[in-house]
Amino acid sequence: MTVTTTTEAPVDLEVDLLLLPVSTTPPAPLIDALAGTLGPAVDRGLQDFEAERGRTRVLYPEHTVAPRVVFVGLGDGTDFEADDLRTAAAAGAKVALDHEADTVAALLPASGPLNDTRAAQGLVEGLMLGGYRYRRYKTDDGFEGPSTIVVHVGEEHDLPSVEEGAERGQAQAAGACTARDLVNRSPDEKTARQLAETIQASGEAHGYAVETWGEDRIREEGMGGVLAVNRGSFDPPTFSILRWAPSNAVNDAPVVLVGKGVVFDTGGLSLKNTKDSMDMMKADMGGAAAVVGAFEALADLDVPLHVVGLVPATDNRPGRKAYVPGDVVRMHSGATVEILNTDAEGRLLLADALSYAVDHYSPELVIDVATLTGSCVVALGQAAAGVMTSETDAAAERLYAIQRAGERTGERVHPLPMYDTYNEHLESDVADLKNVGGRKAGAITAGKFLEHFVDEMPWLHLDIAGPAFRKTDQAYQPKGGTGFGVRLLVDHLDNSVRTRGES
Numbered sequence: 001m002t003v004t005t006t007t008e009a010p011v012d013l014e015v016d017l018l019l020l021p022v023s024t025t026p027p028a029p030l031i032d033a034l035a036g037t038l039g040p041a042v043d044r045g046l047q048d049f050e051a052e053r054g055r056t057r058v059l060y061p062e063h064t065v066a067p068r069v070v071f072v073g074l075g076d077g078t079d080f081e082a083d084d085l086r087t088a089a090a091a092g093a094k095v096a097l098d099h100e101a102d103t104v105a106a107l108l109p110a111s112g113p114l115n116d117t118r119a120a121q122g123l124v125e126g127l128m129l130g131g132y133r134y135r136r137y138k139t140d141d142g143f144e145g146p147s148t149i150v151v152h153v154g155e156e157h158d159l160p161s162v163e164e165g166a167e168r169g170q171a172q173a174a175g176a177c178t179a180r181d182l183v184n185r186s187p188d189e190k191t192a193r194q195l196a197e198t199i200q201a202s203g204e205a206h207g208y209a210v211e212t213w214g215e216d217r218i219r220e221e222g223m224g225g226v227l228a229v230n231r232g233s234f235d236p237p238t239f240s241i242l243r244w245a246p247s248n249a250v251n252d253a254p255v256v257l258v259g260k261g262v263v264f265d266t267g268g269l270s271l272k273n274t275k276d277s278m279d280m281m282k283a284d285m286g287g288a289a290a291v292v293g294a295f296e297a298l299a300d301l302d303v304p305l306h307v308v309g310l311v312p313a314t315d316n317r318p319g320r321k322a323y324v325p326g327d328v329v330r331m332h333s334g335a336t337v338e339i340l341n342t343d344a345e346g347r348l349l350l351a352d353a354l355s356y357a358v359d360h361y362s363p364e365l366v367i368d369v370a371t372l373t374g375s376c377v378v379a380l381g382q383a384a385a386g387v388m389t390s391e392t393d394a395a396a397e398r399l400y401a402i403q404r405a406g407e408r409t410g411e412r413v414h415p416l417p418m419y420d421t422y423n424e425h426l427e428s429d430v431a432d433l434k435n436v437g438g439r440k441a442g443a444i445t446a447g448k449f450l451e452h453f454v455d456e457m458p459w460l461h462l463d464i465a466g467p468a469f470r471k472t473d474q475a476y477q478p479k480g481g482t483g484f485g486v487r488l489l490v491d492h493l494d495n496s497v498r499t500r501g502e503s
Helices: 031-038 040-047 082-098 116-130 159-184 192-206 215-220 224-230 278-300 346-361 374-380 395-409 420-426 442-451 486-499
Strands: 002-006 017-023 056-059 069-075 103-107 148-152 209-213 238-244 255-259 261-265 307-316 328-330 336-338 365-370 385-388 413-415 459-463
Touching: 002 116, 002 159, 017 082, 040 056, 040 069, 056 082, 069 082, 082 103, 082 116, 103 116, 116 148, 116 159, 159 192, 159 278, 159 486, 192 209, 192 238, 192 261, 192 278, 192 307, 215 224, 215 238, 224 307, 224 328, 224 346, 238 278, 255 278, 255 346, 255 486, 261 278, 261 346, 278 307, 278 365, 278 486, 307 346, 346 365, 346 442, 374 385, 374 442, 385 395, 385 442, 395 413, 395 459, 395 486, 420 442, 442 459
Parallel strands: 002 148, 017 069, 017 103, 103 148, 255 307, 255 365, 261 307, 365 459, 385 413
Antiparallel strands: 056 069, 209 238, 238 307, 328 336, 385 459
16 A cells, blocks of 8 residues: 655545545535536535545546546544544445546645644545455456545645654554454465464564564473464464664663464363354464564654564364363463363463563563454444553553543443452462352453453553444444454554653
């Protein structure tokens, strides 16, 4: 995907489709000034166009080089947010797909509450995310989607600010699309080893370092959780370490991102139902995919922050050596865990990775990302991910910062309580703790399980089980993998750099 900016007159842009943002509150941004130039078709089209968010109308004016002009509704022009612009742009991208428009130009709103950087970023993100289609396994010659996006910069805009926003939008949306591709890939092409190879290739392409461990090294490190889950598999596990350490990094101790990499989850011997459960479990590595996409964006944007990524990976299958309920597993930290449900496997991978992060990096912050519990989907649906953190003095600040990133990106998170009383659900008669806490508060007890392995380090747990995978399209989120978490993480980390040192 190529993203450029231009100051050329809209009527002269040599593109297949020209998008014009229109609001419900006059004056419509730029439209009144352009209507006379673009021709009577545009003026007539404005008369009865309801510019509610995401509405579109295709026009065929006589006085533009572009054969099609598309109105995209912004809603209230005085009160729209970045997500409104993303949604409007995504609707325009769907029109581009319908008309097989290879090149798309879009005008920025002439006024409104967003500055030029945020407006350009939202516009580009909406166009790229809304225009995404996964066609790896299609055998026809169908349209792949737009290859070029041109952001028009008017006299009322600041060109450097627009260019900055367009660059941010392109990098973050591209990272999200990488995560979508990984989630949507067929499980038979996504073993732990193949995932590790994909991460290695990504690092080489984007300029971050990758180290990959095989089963022998994982065993040497004492990662009993990873090895237990892998026992039923035909394929060995992997552990990938991603490093982005620019010379101008503002932090000494790194931020560590941990992504759950269960490449396919049958539930193991605690076998899942197929319909609406196992049939979507190729997405159970959505946390790992989000970490990979985030690293690509961080590197592409040259964010001056030292970040380490950890991706423990295996599938969870009921093979003849599969771990069973009643097993006691010794984890990397030395703690013992009684297994009561083999379908609560992701937390075992994460626990080993969290323990390793604490021991080896003394990080300033750890964030784990995982499609962890169905309970979180029941609690929050697909509108938000659950976020949890240890209830320390700085907990409120950590939660506020990630929630604000969620509002800026449209990848919303909602906090769940982490009271000490929930630890009682994990008490075991034979080991240090159980791997499940029962039906009640399942998302929270999963978080409390992970908390056992972070040793009071600053930590956030993101349960993205709801928004990571969709069965229907919605705005700029397609069916299948959504790439949720990439833009959230990058925005959160980039903003931490920008605000570092402020009192």
